[in-house]
Amino acid sequence: MQNMISNGDVMLRMSDIKKQFDNLEVLKGVNLEVRKGEVLAIIGPSGSGKSTLLRCINRLEEIDSGTIEIEGEILAQNDGSGNAAYVTDAKARKILAHTGMVFQQFNLFPHMTVLQNLLEAPISVQKRQREEVIPEAEALLEKVGLIDKKDNYPARLSGGQQQRVAIARALAMKPDIMLFDEPTSALDPELTGEVLKTMRELAAEHTTMVVVTHEMTFAREVASHVIFMADGVIVEEGAPEDFFGNPKNERTKVFLRNML
Numbered sequence: 001m002q003n004m005i006s007n008g009d010v011m012l013r014m015s016d017i018k019k020q021f022d023n024l025e026v027l028k029g030v031n032l033e034v035r036k037g038e039v040l041a042i043i044g045p046s047g048s049g050k051s052t053l054l055r056c057i058n059r060l061e062e063i064d065s066g067t068i069e070i071e072g073e074i075l076a077q078n079d080g081s082g083n084a085a086y087v088t089d090a091k092a093r094k095i096l097a098h099t100g101m102v103f104q105q106f107n108l109f110p111h112m113t114v115l116q117n118l119l120e121a122p123i124s125v126q127k128r129q130r131e132e133v134i135p136e137a138e139a140l141l142e143k144v145g146l147i148d149k150k151d152n153y154p155a156r157l158s159g160g161q162q163q164r165v166a167i168a169r170a171l172a173m174k175p176d177i178m179l180f181d182e183p184t185s186a187l188d189p190e191l192t193g194e195v196l197k198t199m200r201e202l203a204a205e206h207t208t209m210v211v212v213t214h215e216m217t218f219a220r221e222v223a224s225h226v227i228f229m230a231d232g233v234i235v236e237e238g239a240p241e242d243f244f245g246n247p248k249n250e251r252t253k254v255f256l257r258n259m260l
Helices: 050-057 089-096 114-124 130-143 159-171 189-204 216-221 240-245 250-259
Strands: 010-021 024-035 039-043 065-070 073-078 084-086 099-102 177-181 208-212 225-230 233-238
Touching: 010 050, 010 208, 024 050, 024 208, 024 225, 024 233, 039 050, 039 216, 050 065, 050 177, 050 208, 065 084, 073 089, 099 159, 114 130, 114 159, 130 159, 159 177, 159 189, 189 208, 189 216, 216 240, 225 240, 225 250, 233 240, 233 250
Parallel strands: 039 208, 039 225, 099 177, 177 208
Antiparallel strands: 010 024, 010 065, 065 073, 073 084, 225 233
16 A cells, blocks of 8 residues: 655544434543554443544544544544534545454354455455465464465354454455454454454554553553553553553543553
């Protein structure tokens, strides 16, 4: 994917993001910035707005006001009345092609084999040739340790294997930014490790990642920046060693005491 970013390699910038569902204010003016190669971990209690914030990045939810900029291109910004206006659908698709998403639930196509799951989007969305995509897809399955499962259907795989296929499928579109929404929350503890191992390897390759997670060890050891959200705002943020070693906010301290 061509690199269109300038501005000190800022891959994602969200400014004063507000979002409400009916009368419930879920995001109350959130600001964040992610640079190329960074791993941002977003942690916090349930209902704090973490997943909503992540889903606003790739327009699975639309913001009410604020600005979203991906690789130097504006996806949404306030119009004259202070409400967020999005670019045209065609432009949005082009901008959002820079992002890949991995969900809590694996969302694999059950009627397709593992390999077919990876081939589907590059062929149907990017209009690429099947024979060109197959070796790339097989290399990704090799990367996540599942090349021997390429002809299996998802129902034959464990949850951890399905989630690793989901990661490979997102990578098949060659995104510049990977978004993870609690990717291990649907998994048994023994399967969580294999998914986190794959994510650690991506981080080691300097993949730009935004990860909503309750895995504190991952946030502490792998993230380059940690954000703690509660009640729709960022309460505290910083480098992992400061954040976990010397939290400033009482709310953060209580949360970490309960989690660690």
